Amino acid sequence: MTIQMKIERARAVFHRHGERLRGDSRVERLMREIESHWKSSWQVMEETGIVDSCRHCEEDDGGSCCGRGIENKYGETLLLLNLLWECDPPDQRRHPDACLFLGDSGCSLKIRDVLCVNYLCLPVQKRLSREELRRVQETVGRELDTVFLLQETVKGLLKSLAEPEDP
Ligand code: SF4
Numbered sequence: 001m002t003i004q005m006k007i008e009r010a011r012a013v014f015h016r017h018g019e020r021l022r023g024d025s026r027v028e029r030l031m032r033e034i035e036s037h038w039k040s041s042w043q044v045m046e047e048t049g050i051v052d053s054c055r056h057c058e059e060d061d062g063g064s065c066c067g068r069g070i071e072n073k074y075g076e077t078l079l080l081l082n083l084l085w086e087c088d089p090p091d092q093r094r095h096p097d098a099c100l101f102l103g104d105s106g107c108s109l110k111i112r113d114v115l116c117v118n119y120l121c122l123p124v125q126k127r128l129s130r131e132e133l134r135r136v137q138e139t140v141g142r143e144l145d146t147v148f149l150l151q152e153t154v155k156g157l158l159k160s161l162a163e164p165e166d167p
C-alpha cells in the first residue's frame with residue numbers, strides 16, 4: 001500500500017471515529033502523558049546540545065537525516081494518532097530528496113516512528129558523553145513506550161467499534 005493510500009485510510013478512520021477515540025478516558029490520559037514526555041525529550045535534547053547541532057546541520061550544511069522513502073515506514077495507526085492531535089500529514093513532498101513529512105521547519109508530524117525518534121547520526125553521538133547518551137535514550141524511551149501504549153489502546157478501541165453489537 002502506498003503512503004498516500006495509508007494517509008487516506010487514516011483520514012477516513014479519523015473522520016468516522018476520531019471524536020469517540022478522543023473522548024475515551026485512556027486515550028485522553030495517554031495523550032496528556034505523551035505531551036508531557038515531549039517536553040522532557042525536548043529539554044534533554046536542548047541540554048545535551050542536540051537541538052543546536054541539528055539546527056546548524058539543517059540551516060548551514062543543508063544536511064538532514066530525513067531521506068526520501070522514510071515515510072514508507074509509517075503505518076495507518078501512527079498516521080491516525082497524528083490526526084488525533086489535528087496534525088494532518090502533508091500530501092505533497094516539499095523537497096524532492098527528502099521524506100514526504102519534512103516541512104520547512106523540520107518534521108511536520110507530532111507522533112513519529114521509533115526510527116525517527118531514536119535516530120542520532122554518528123557525529124552527534126560522538127559529541128555526547130556516555131551519561132548524556134544514556135539520559136537521551138531513557139527520556140526518549142519513555143516517550144516511545146507511551147506512544148506504543150496509545151497505539152495499542154487505539155487499535156483495541158477500533159476493533160471494538162468495528163464489532164457488531166450483541167443482538
Ligand atoms: S541527527 Fe545528525 S544528520 Fe540528522 S539533523 Fe541532526 S545533526 Fe543532522
Ligand code: SF4
Pocket residue numbers: 065066067070071099100101102103106107108109112113116
Ligand atoms: S523525522 Fe519526520 S521528516 Fe524526518 S524522516 Fe522522520 S517522519 Fe520524515
